[in-house]
Amino acid sequence: MGNKLYVGNLPYSVGDSDLEQAFGQFGTVTSAKVMMERETGRSKGFGFVEMGSDAEAQAAINGMNGQPLGGRGVVVNEARPMEARPPRSGGYGGGGGGGGGPTGGRDGGFRSPYGSGPRGGGRDGGGRGGS
Template identity: 50%
Template sequence: MNESRLFVGNLSYQTMENDLQEYFSQAGVVTSVNLMLDKFTGKSRGFAFVEYATAAEAQNAVELLHTKEFQGRSLTVNIARPKEERPARSGGYRGERSERHDHR
């Protein structure tokens, strides 16, 4: 698990990556910001991942910024959990063929 990567939620839909870079820099050296966008509309999904140079800086950011107001919203800031493996979804028909549809 990457202890230096944060999940940041409850973001304003107008928040940009550079806004987060600047704001989160008060807790330490930010190495990357990944604002999650809707793949169809290109608009913010209201959350992001912020990565710090060290786990200590990330923990400092959680303590300093969790529940703080940023651009009119109360932030959720936590150490990011690894993405859970989800079972593959398969589409298609799985039922047995009923006798009603048998053409004789």
């Protein structure tokens, strides 16, 4: 077991110092950080606490999991490494194509009413039966 803990279900009012104070009764708190939204600066409702030793971390899990902090019962368990996620499409500089339609996904699978694309038949008289 590691000494870094995940603390979830935090009310927005709880800050770093509140975490440090609450977990300090179980040993040395090396660090305590509530994760914040980048744009708004508001709490994401979870954070991480690093204890001085594995034994202190286990004591903190046993003592704090389900206990109220700022009026809500918090979830405390061993922090796990963040799983590698595939890059998200969209946003700034993001790709993200459509589905595999008749044009290979370039237009999201919708055919143009003017027949542009691999099947031909546009307004210029091309395609079937043109003279």
